[in-house]
Amino acid sequence: MKEVLLARSAGFCYGVRRAVELAEETAAETDGCWMLGDLIHNAHVVEDLARKGVRKTADPLSLGAGDTVVIRSHGERKSVLDDLEARGVRCVNATCPNVVRIQRLVAQAEAEGRRAAIIGDPGHPEVAGVASWCREPLVFDGPEAVRRWLDSAPENREIPLTVAAQTTCIRELFETSWKIIKKECTNAKIFDTICNATHKRQSEAVEIAARADVMVVVGDRKSANTKHLTEICKERCPRVLQIEGADELSPVFFDGCSVAGLTAGASTPAGIIKEVYATMSEEIKAAEGKEESFEELLNQSFKTLNTGEKVTGIVTAITPTEVQVDVGAKQAAYIKFSELSDDPNAKPEDIVKVGDEIETYIVRVNDVEGYAELSKKRLDAVKVWENIETAVEEKTVLEGTVTEENKGGIVVSVKGVRVFVPASQSGQPRGADLSAMVKQRVQLRVTEVNRARRRVVGSIRAVTDEARRAAQEEVWANIEVGKRYSGTVKSMTSYGVFVDIGGVDGMVHISELSWSRIKTPAEVCKVGDPMEVYVISFDAEKRKISLGVKDHNVNPWQVFMDKYAVGDVATVRIVKLMTFGAFAEVVPGVDGLIHISQIADRRIDKPEDVLSENQTVDVKITAIDEEKQKISLSIRALLAPAGEPEEDAEVLETEE
Template sequence: MQIIRAKHAGFCFGVKRAVDKTLQLAKEGKKLCTLGDLIHNTIFVEYLKEKGIRSVESLLEVQEGECVVIRSHGVAPECYEQLEAQGISYVDCTCPFVARIHERVSREKSCHDAIIIIGKAEHPEVVGIKGWAGEHAYVVASPEDIRHLPPVNTALVVCQTTIRQELADALFSEIQQRIPGAELFNSICETTRQRQEETRLLAQKSDAMVVIGDKKSSNTRKLYEIALKFCNNTQYIESVDELLLEKFLNCDIISIVAGASAPDWIIREVETQMSEFEHAQVAEEEVKAAEEQAEATEAAVEAEEAAAVEAEDQDKNDENTDFLAELEKTFVKIRRGQFVKGVVVQVSDDEVCVNIGYKSDGIIRKEDLTAEGDASPADMFQPGDEIEAEVITLNDGEGNVRLSRKKIESQLKWKELIDNLDPEKTYECKVVKVIKGGVLSKLEGYDAFIPASQLSLKYIEDLSVFVGQTLEVKIIDIDKRQKRFVLSHKEVLKAQQEEAEKKIFASFEKGAVVKGVVKRLTDFGAFVDVGGVDGLLHITDISWVRIKHPKDVLQENQEIEVKILNVDPEKKKISLGYKQLQPRPWDLVPEKYLVGDTVEGKVVRIAPFGAFVELEPTVEGLVHISQVANRRIEKVEDVLNVGDVVNAKILEVNGEKRRISLSIRALLDTPKQEAADTQDDAAEESSYSGKKRDREERISYTLPPVEEAKTSLADLFPKMDD
């Protein structure tokens, strides 16, 4: 089997450029989101999510602080305008070939009656081109679409970069018949054209084709259509899990092509899986050929031996011929490769002599008793024992039949091994050689193959690192005809990992405090390694103060102590808390803020009865309206605004009720002409300091007669509502 990988398989220039730039920015700590999926590949989009790079469909979904990545498909000019208007930072990863189309249609839209785009109207690249082409832009994907075009004299025709060249040529020919003055700008990407041409050539000479890419990918779908046109045995897969190896039986040439959005690691996994299958096929054919060669050699030797016996018989005297012929009839007939039974007549240190009912005794040499060839004949057999052996040759040069127990011992051992085989048992084997698709080893003396995909929990590029290592393995397949095993080290590692995780989860108790290392930061929290497993530290459990991102408090590889909030061994989930081990801001207030101290804070809210000043996140103090200025004021807004930074004196601190009373007036000079007002304000301050300021607060007043209060009640009593 010959496996051919297309030269132009995988990421094209534009996609690779966008992917590399995005991953580099993420590595630098940028908070990113892509406007639409970065590439049309679900597996890779999930990979980006794990990196903290999410996908949004509109700019309304962009969060504060995020940088928008414009993918290689490009966008309409309105999108850039919205980004600028909303002050959103962005990185433009538009493919240069797509940007070239934008520039051309934008420059020439005023020179033509229409801009015609050959492509799919819903494709993001076409949507972007149409935005640059203006109001007289039309998208066509079939002759029917062309028939619905309005009557025009001139038109510029451009193509979606991933459209099939044959389709573009056919549609442009139709357009020319309707609009003779149409001008074609063949904007199909050269890499796309080469990829499609290479797919066609490979499909014409291949017995099977594998097309790799997301089912939503437009360019991959076109590759599949081309391949299927010339090769009926074509598979369209997104990952190695969908590969049907049985379709490759009796195939000599298999080709692999991949769309522009197919990650290289998926292509390598498919190649590896196919190589493993190819190795198994080749090994089976080699064994079959060897068996056929052995049978042919055996037949030739038997023919020679028969001719020799016949010649010997012809040389004997006539009188002996008849006697020997009669005697010959009393002996059993044997041939090379036959299994015969006999009785041990003699045992020495080097061999066993066996009567097999033939005209000559059979001899089993020491090296032929077992597969290893080091067993003592006297330890295994005694005269009179029944024995079975294989005929190796009818004459060993001394007139004896040469016998061997190796094959029988091997079969008995194989049968015993298979009968007692435990699929859950773990064996040990030593890796001896790297071959295509995996490594070779020996298990209980038999050939064993470990595929590359079964060597580790992760992808290993260089398999030579395993040579000489003794690995713990499990048997995942048996070739009984060839007496060969297929082993897996990965299954053992998975079992060990699961067992270790069970022990770790069993050791955790809700409420316990453990040490951990921050492994990864995401928008919604941090993943912390606590003894070999990752627990989720949600953003709401990082700090008592509301934070925008975990990186505001934590860093990757930082060692921290966390509290176990919840453990779910079945789902292998651990919820952690960090703030629960930190003091609450109000717990430190009585020690941190003392009566008489001067503090600085920012006005965060204004109410009719005063202003709330933030001294630190979650800690606020109240400046009563009487303490705002050194004169009587009607409204707090006459002096203060939200966002003002002010200095104030602490009048009272109540940690239990979480209340701090502040005074700005205490730090201001008191004008002489307002001394009387000041005395009244002091009395009002004394009255307020013992009252509640929450929604349940009630303040007692002495009311004047109802008749007198009718016109002044609203003026005297402002609403006490936060």
Template sequence: MEIIVAKSAGFCFGVDNAVKKVYQLLDTNNERIFTFGPVIHNDQVVNYLKRKGVKIVNDIDEVNEKGHIVIRAHGVTPVIYKKIKDKGLILEDATCPYVKKIHNLVEQKSSEGYRIIIVGDKNHPEVIGINGWCNDNAYIVNSADDVEKLKKSDEKICVVAQTTITKEKWHEVNEALKEKFENILKFDTICSATTKRQSEVEEISKVVDLMIIMGDKKSSNTQKLCDISRKHCPLTFKVETSLDLPQIDVEKIKKIGISAGASTPDWVIEEVIRKMSELNNQEVTKNEVNQEDFNFADALEESFVRIRPGEIIKGKVIGFNANEVYVDLGYKADGIIPLEEYTDIPDFQIEKEVKVGDEIEVFVQQINDGEGNVRLSKKQVDINKAWEDVEKAYNDKTPLKAVVVEVVNGGVVASYRGVRIFVPGSQLSDRYVKDLKDFLKRTIEVRLIDFNQKRRKLVGSARVILEERKEKASKEIWETIEVGKTYNGVVKSLTDFGAFVDIGGVDGLIHVSELSWSRVNHPSEVLKVGDTVEVHVLEFDKDKKKISLGYRKEEDNPWVKVGQMYKEGVIVTVKVLRMTPFGAFVEVIEGVDGLVHISQISNKRITKVEDVLEVGMKVDAKIIEMDLENKKINLSIKEVKPIDPPDNNAKETGENKEEPEITEHKEEMEVTLADVIKTSEEVKS
């Protein structure tokens, strides 16, 4: 069996420089050493450095003491440099020279008015750092599909690359960009070492039966090497250490290729080569392999702890994603907690609840989950501890707060720190529950009413707690209630005649007439079930356990408002609302009606109000009387502008037509008779 090792396998210049800088600091000073993020995407190296006292921080605000801080090869944004300076930390800048060149280029072209486009992974720390040098204003694309989402534009474009992407991706994206932009300035910033490493893997993978690519599971450039290799050699395996090597049939596999990502230490590469060579004592074919050893392999192996399935051990959170939490156990491999084994809280927000550096207890489920990782469970530890609380709560009859996680036949299942408690539907509330699904993901308080430790079966009730609290609250209310007292309550139900409100263990009624100063046809026009409302007591009967509540506020009383707005003698514009035989009711302001008597409409005789007014008509009227106490306002239209009836209003018959003339002659006759009497008296005298 022949083994071919890529010349460029292992640390690139930038990674080698960053790691050496940390080792030098460890050897030459006694001050605290921090790295901004893992100095290298390799758990073996990172874990060793942590044991030496190096602390990883993901935010400068986490640093609360003086010391050195190493900026890793990926580089950072200008904001991070400023924070380091403001904290008074000693900066050790190990940014890769190739990356620093991109920072300078992006900053310059951005100031010249170019829109920056970065070809790479938007979540990669290198890309995040580059984007910071153009005020986080770059377009970040990782494929032709990403380019398709951009709008066509005539703006000036400057394109740069993440140093570890493939040449294939670079060309693919740039071809797509031609369809979107006309003015493009391109800078191929892919690291030459990356290009060389990828080319070597491509050539070796074409002539071997099996390919081994070494690197950390989080390493981007290692994954790209695997992708390139698999195009030519389907039997490509990604390993972190020699412990992850696959079983090899030396009878069938005649030629093996080996390469490694930029973050793989030389001692790991040498160990893999040695293991492979021992399979049949074959010679290794290689043109160049760095033989330098960092002299910590033995110390690292000795420092590994021993763990077994079923044990509960402590570890530190070193990272997480949307589905998993990574834990440093001090073992040769890190532990992984799947999200479902971390908690069963619905809609758990891992980015808010999990913090890198947290020390946690975990249950070891498997030493090797098939990918060389230790499978862990935090939930199992929580459950074991929670049972102690559960038993105490049952004996003391104290409530437990649990989250409803499942609806089952006849009730729901609530989880208390992983311990499942069955709550029958009849015990969920002190009121009828129409749909049990309404309680999903809600936190409820339950008291255990059945506890079977052997079968680990628990039954809980929220109803007993609610009823006890309601009874206590009810007693307190009836002892302290008085007319005018204000309560905050919750609307429980609506009827045609009003709304029932729970004011803390006792229900009171807001009559429909007390909901608003305006006319209300149904309570649903003002309130809905579940509303929180402020109410005041109008009257109560302790014997009958009845309370009448008021909802409308005195300051909203329109009769108070109208008294503040108008006085007698003021002319206002009113709207005619309805007619009566004796006059018309008009709206002075919303909620306040006044009366215009039929005699106050015109100076002439009016038979019917409808003859001169219409509903909805707006007219000017003078307030001639205001009785706010009895809620009465009288107005006059004729004192402003009389509305006379039409001339043909009373000319319906021939007899009626003559009536005005008779009236006129009657007045004339009365005057003449007076004169006659006066003259007669004068004659007599």
């Protein structure tokens, strides 16, 4: 055997290390404490904790007031926690922050009236604990189980689902499952809750197993993540051995092996890995004539931190002054609160939580004192500039808020970056008051970026013009006679109005605006008014559209005939004065004639001596010609003394 490949991420993950440290600290503080079941899935660690005063019990009822119990890293059922608290048992919660997050997601789903679905091993304590935070949880061990549930009842596809994964779930199994749910279900929220450390460990195992002749996986046989590592390795390596310690290794297993791979589950202590590695490395040591200690190997696995680079880590603690981050390096890394966010009022716990993965910028590295100073705020700023530059190349539409009117234009804040928009590109008419745009949300396209000068220029007009062109094409592609639109009055003339029906203007002639007689469009509408219109005719070649407002399905004459008869009194509006009399609107679209002889109870020279246009008067309907649709009206008939005969009351043939 010439080479042993050790996975860098082998061994304790953050959650397991935290649980063990909490148990040891609690035992030291209380002169002994309890754990419910195995704190982690590793017999060696559990035995070591017992020697340090962390006793084990499987029965929560055996604990009483004054006892202290450390909750295992996989979490516990909610009912057990509630019962312990009610009986006065002090609980030190060592549940992995990633597991706590899933518990919260499940509880939130319950509160929102959604059903929680967990992809993972139904018998695993983590899954059992998570499932207890809601009623009627669904637990699927893979895509086949998902498919069986969906096919069991058609209505299952309509159930609102919140989907999460066991932290140690195999990624391929989870992704296959959620893709089926996303495709089949109408209302599903998917949360990728696989632990980042688990994903890295599995990815490294895939890479090493593909190169190795023999693969060794170290970990407790009860450990789910160790079992999954073994399954993953078996898909890529012909010989895979899962062991709990070095004493299970046999020289026979490595016969004919040139390259051996070694990885370990999240609950495997460094000491056991070191021992296994040493046993596997005996032949390579002899061949190369040198020893490489496990500590040296671990040191090689540490990241090298350089000022100005990006680095990803896991939030391990939030103190009153800083956020501590594990970046996989020798140095302790932290973020000052002032470097966490641009928002001075933001609280650290609202931005990050323990267990979160966070990408940061390395501000300073002090190898002498062993720490690295990080900044999330600066990285966010760098990302924004990168996104702005990408937006220029890809002509992406961005959204921002107008913050001020500037000389020659306005300033728009896009994710904290000031974008200058010239007045000509503001989308407003020449000479418009741009201050009215302040505080408005706008869409724009970035046209110029100079990061060195921190100058960004954008155009709102480019977006609005493009949207208008698209809307115009949509209108012309689907326009037809009789089609109705909700439009807006754009401009007015003496002969009608122009209405915007979605990027295209159509003309409504004054005669189509109302059944009533009107002299100007201003009598019935104004610029900016909404208007329901329909297409009378259009010429796609000349890009002209004739619109109507009047409902031609309504017959004004029939409305009149249904409402009035000869002898009825009506209140009418004078619409036109002639030498021979006055025309009055009885109902919209139907006028009647008041002959000059019927205007007053005396002889008059002209109608305007008594009447004026738009005046409202009461009249008596004296004659109706249904065939010619003409009406005779009389004011005089209402003025004649009782019993006095009415003269010249019927005048139907007078034309306007």
